[in-house]
Structure formats: C-alpha cells, structure tokens
Amino acid sequence: MKTKEFKQEIAGMGLHLSKMRGGCGEKYYEVYVGGVMSARVSREIPGRVITLPALLDLTPPLRRQLLGIMLDYTETPIDDREEHRWNVIIGLTQGAIDYCQLYAKYPNNEVLWVDTTINDQACLASSKYVFTDEEFDRLISRLKQSPDGDRLAKIAELGKVPAPEVGE
Incomplete structure (x- = not known):
C-alpha cells in the first residue's frame, strides 16, 4: 500500500x-x-x-x-x-546562474517538451518537471517512437534523477 x-x-x-x-x-x-x-x-x-x-x-x-x-x-x-518522483535532466549550463534543460509535461502528460529552468530545488520540484515511474516509462516509450528514438531514450534514462521534495 x-x-x-x-x-x-x-x-x-x-x-x-x-x-x-x-x-x-x-x-x-x-x-x-x-x-x-x-x-x-x-x-x-x-x-x-x-x-x-x-x-x-x-x-x-x-x-x-x-x-x-x-x-x-x-x-x-x-x-x-512511496511513489518515486523523477526529474529527467538532459543538459546543464553553468554560469552566474545555473540552468538545466529537462523534459517537461502538461498535467495530462500528453504533450512533452524540453524546457530550461533555473537549477534549484523549488523549480525542479514543480509538477511539470516531475515524472512518476509510470510517467517516465511512457516518456521513454514515446521517445523511442521518434526518429533517433533509441538515442533520445538512452539520454533520458541517463538523466533520470530523484526529484527534490518540497517541505520535507
């Protein structure tokens, strides 16, 4: 349970x-x-x-x-x-402010895109950047259907990291 x-x-x-x-x-x-x-x-x-x-x-x-x-x-x-929660980070940009490129989703998980956000706990904990195990599996399936899908899926799997918890 x-x-x-x-x-x-x-x-x-x-x-x-x-x-x-x-x-x-x-x-x-x-x-x-x-x-x-x-x-x-x-x-x-x-x-x-x-x-x-x-x-x-x-x-x-x-x-x-x-x-x-x-x-x-x-x-x-x-x-x-616990339901596992993941960020799928596919790139980092370091400078005066650190940014990361990661997969994002609308609440219904139908539309996926790559977004850029500030690399901090609050931003990474946003529901649009957090994937459950089931949502991550769907992301991988959808990536594999695109041109060069195996490579994109491998990058996503390598970028899968635990999402921060807010308020814990």
Missing part, C-alpha cells in the same frame, strides 16, 4: 493522521480517534504497529478496519510505499 493510499483510507474513516519523529529518531505516523492518539505506525520498520487504549473507543467493525489498513501498510516494503 502506498503512503498516499494509507493517508486517504485513514481520512476516509474520519480519523486524523500526524507525521511524527520519536525521541530516538524513528519516523512514524500517529493515528488519532476523537483527538486522542490510538496507534503509531512506523514509517521505517516493517510490521511495527503500536496500539493504545483509545483504539477501543472505536466500534469493533471500525477497529478491525483500522487495524487492517495499518497492517496492510506496514506489510508493504518501505521502498514500495
């Missing part, structure tokens, strides 16, 4: 989720029932769920649903929980 799905399912139950870090540095989510913490779900250790007495405030069917969601999430390998 992806983190995004986990958050949506918790919110769909009318519960609140907070992203936290423990005293020893462990990252986890806290699940709140009626404003009271009822469980902790590790973001780093597979299978770790800690339940607290407030969980009993839920009706048995809701409690089973919540436990099922938390277990599904913790059974998902850590690397598979």
Whole structure:
C-alpha cells in the first residue's frame, strides 16, 4: 500500500493522521480517534504497529478496519510505499546562474517538451518537471517512437534523477 493510499483510507474513516519523529529518531505516523492518539505506525520498520487504549473507543467493525489498513501498510516494503518522483535532466549550463534543460509535461502528460529552468530545488520540484515511474516509462516509450528514438531514450534514462521534495 502506498503512503498516499494509507493517508486517504485513514481520512476516509474520519480519523486524523500526524507525521511524527520519536525521541530516538524513528519516523512514524500517529493515528488519532476523537483527538486522542490510538496507534503509531512506523514509517521505517516493517510490521511495527503500536496500539493504545483509545483504539477501543472505536466500534469493533471500525477497529478491525483500522487495524487492517495499518497492517496492510506496514506489510508493504518501505521502498514500495512511496511513489518515486523523477526529474529527467538532459543538459546543464553553468554560469552566474545555473540552468538545466529537462523534459517537461502538461498535467495530462500528453504533450512533452524540453524546457530550461533555473537549477534549484523549488523549480525542479514543480509538477511539470516531475515524472512518476509510470510517467517516465511512457516518456521513454514515446521517445523511442521518434526518429533517433533509441538515442533520445538512452539520454533520458541517463538523466533520470530523484526529484527534490518540497517541505520535507
């Protein structure tokens, strides 16, 4: 289960989720029932769920649903929980201000083009420059259909780098 799905399912139950870090540095989510913490779900250790007495405030069917969601999430390998986000950088220009040339897309991912932007975290995190794994695979397929497509696809694969996260 992806983190995004986990958050949506918790919110769909009318519960609140907070992203936290423990005293020893462990990252986890806290699940709140009626404003009271009822469980902790590790973001780093597979299978770790800690339940607290407030969980009993839920009706048995809701409690089973919540436990099922938390277990599904913790059974998902850590690397598979997050949607990977990529920039596809195909050129760099260094000077007084550093620029990069990279693939960009409209939100519907139908039109792709090469764009130039300032080489900084905020610009590179823009949704028009960020590709998910699925979108990257579509980009490669579309590049291979163009003249000299194998070469263009290879350049894109070499330029695939993790996109910066904003606000993390």
